[in-house]
Amino acid sequence: MTASGPVVVAPRLELRAISKRFGAVQALTAVDFEVAAGEVVALVGDNGAGKSTLVKIISGILPIDEGEVFFDGKPVKLTGAESASSLGIATVYQDLALCDNLDVVGNLFLGRELRVAGPGRLLGWLAETEMEREASLLLDRLSVSIPSVRTQVASLSGGQRQSIAVARSMMGSPKIVLLDEPTAALGVAQTRQVLALIRRLREQGLGVVVISHNLADVFSVADRIVVMRLGRRVATFAASAASEVDVVAAITGARAAEDAGRAGEGPREASREAAL
């Protein structure tokens, strides 16, 4: 083990040698990826590096061509969004996927509404009071500040909407949360709000994977930084030990093969870098 960051415990989720093709395009080539409980992993890379493909594979949307997936050390199959969420993998997409015409409670419980006990349950009678209370407790726990849980989502700010989307991913008590560009299009204060929320997810023992283009955000929140380039994982940094220059060099491919001197990955990286 050299510079592979603070992964000391067994990873909660581990992907080994994942490959994915789209027609003639090799989107991912033998990518390894792992995230531990209580860890924030940032996934960075230029456009077309394969970040989104990897996230879609983890969230079960895309089938895997080759490779293995382990959850808590046990081999698992990711065959669809349901299989991923039943493992405890939640995804917050870039476009939030909130219903603007519903209030915060409605959005948080969308698709998993609580029903009253008794005969009303068969009719699907909504337990509004319980939902409102649980929504308030959840938002309190995550320190998400909004005017009222009965506010329509459409009238919230971008940061609040992102926070609601993240909070919603917490509803199923997940173990891994994937965040796709959570701070894109947010202002300074709102970005800070969302980053603080990500830290709270880590404190609660979740494994968090953040895709981001913003290195300042990445450095402020991540424990490890995984760099992808042209469908391969080219570098891994401990956020505390790396410099922004190193990461940028890895993203752009300007960095020489020596950066890839991490356990188990060296030869593959070296050969690819040499071929460039």
Add this chain to the structure above:
Amino acid sequence: MKPASASPIDPRLIVDAPGLSGAWAGFRRRVAQGELGSLPVVVGLAVIWAIFYSANPRFLSPVNLTNLLLQIAAMGTISAGLVLILLLGEIDLSAGVVSGLSAAVMAVLNVKLAWPAIPSLAAGVACGAAIGAFHGLWITRLKVPSFVVTLAGLLAWQGALLYVLGDTGTINLVDDVILAIAGTFWPPAIAWALAGAAAFALSGGAVIGRRRRAAAGLPVPPWRADVASIAVRALLLAGVATVFTLDRGLPVAVVLFVGIVLALETLLRRTRFGRHVFAVGGGAEAARRAGIAVDRVRVLVYALAAALAAAGGILAASRLLAVNQSSGSGDVLLSAIAAAVIGGTSLFGGRGSAWSAVLGALVIGSISNGMDLLALSSSVKFMVTGAVLLVAASIDAVSRRGRAAAGRI
């Protein structure tokens, strides 16, 4: 115990000053931001009633008001189904014809095949539901736009109506039970009993709701708001009961219409299915990702809407005492769509209420009824109704813009 409020009050949150002036300021702000609710249609209705009353005081007589409610019951029921469709952001052009066909099926079974009334009625409604489910399946499975599928339905089910009615083209209804639907007036005492029960249910519901919120540590709204809204509704109920008392009594058709709307509104606001309807209308992709079976919701909505159309067609047939080749055609469909929109249901999906069917049907029915009283020709009637629809749809579009500017969609 610490109240489980969402968070400390956001300093940017606008809180209205207490008292009447604060309430008035808040009201003006909400109107400016496009949160009109049913305000425009209530104002519009008041204006229409004032105009017709000044032209002919008989317009607001108990007899005429009862007639007005009887006239709108059938179209309003069809409109309630269309509210559901509009909430999805879709359209159903076949609702009128389906109402006619379902009534024809009911009539043929009852009159020609001598089925008893209840099975005939059930078969009529089931026929509508089956047609709606068929439309819904076609729209969701083959991804054909609802406009096209229901336009095809408009043509095809019109043909089916002619076929079912056979050579005579008209079936006169003679069954006592079926004719009683539109022809029965219950004594005024029942009207008052129902109004009292409704007021009691409203108050009881408010008290229980407040207790439950307090027990859960949630903020409880000021009691004045609850009292005011219950008082307004109780007065309205008393007014309607008075009208029925001064005329023939409580018309069963109106009870059915309002009961259907009440049930539909409860379904939309209080149940999981209703929540999913709003979610699909407000963001189908978000709903799909949240695990909602979007296509199933769509098919159910089409089936339910067509079943309501069938119920409306049966009400109309019972009132007309017959089913004929023009049942459900003409301006039935367009009036029903117009009523839903005038009543405040957005054409853009995700916003609306079952009550908009009542309000919109009242507006359209009042125009039609008032023009008849003034012995104006149907040319004027159509032009005025068209203008009102245009105004209502424009209010929807403009207030949508106001909402967008105020960050509310």
